[in-house]
Amino acid sequence: AQSVTQLGSHVSVSEGALVLLRCNYSSSVPPYLFWYVQYPNQGLQLLLKYTSAATLVKGINGFEAEFKKSETSFHLTKPSAHMSDAAEYFCAVSEGGTGGFKTIFGAGTRLFVKA
């Protein structure tokens, strides 16, 4: 069965500092991995996805994530935080089936950005 663990329910960084949000997954088959962002009172939107191509994935808003199979990790990074990055971030794993994908989400990490 697939599962996702996000380390740290809250992460606080200063504006301009490195952002690192941690995600570990388990999956019985090669997974599809995603990071989504949720701003207050909105739905989730995709930041980036890994689908077995390049292990370093670049997404929107300067975010990127690296798939490390040996560590079963898919950590999200951004070199320099901006105030507008403050939001809830979700790591997710998907496995395909005959009817499509079943996506399981981590518990989320709230990112705070200090001025």
Added chain:
Amino acid sequence: DTAVSQTPKYLVTQMGNDKSIKCEQNLGHDTMYWYKQDSKKFLKIMFSYNNKELIINETVPNRFSPKSPDKAHLNLHINSLELGDSAVYFCASSHKASGELFFGEGSRLTVL
């Protein structure tokens, strides 16, 4: 044009009532989903439909009944509402081969 739209955005109701949430997507996707997000932001899949066929039903009480009249619409009807049903319900869609989910803005249900 909104890609995935849900109505209503807010519902406030009494225990024991019945309520429905509607969802429509104009992305041409063949798979639609309902997710429940609780007060701690935890997201749990409830149902998925592929071309009007129920594919995933995740141990949801049978008070919850999804219905997909066509592949662009997925509705959720909830009978005999309970306090624990209070949450934000998200509709999402995806293309069968992609896995990437497109979410609506959510419907916040408050049961008093």
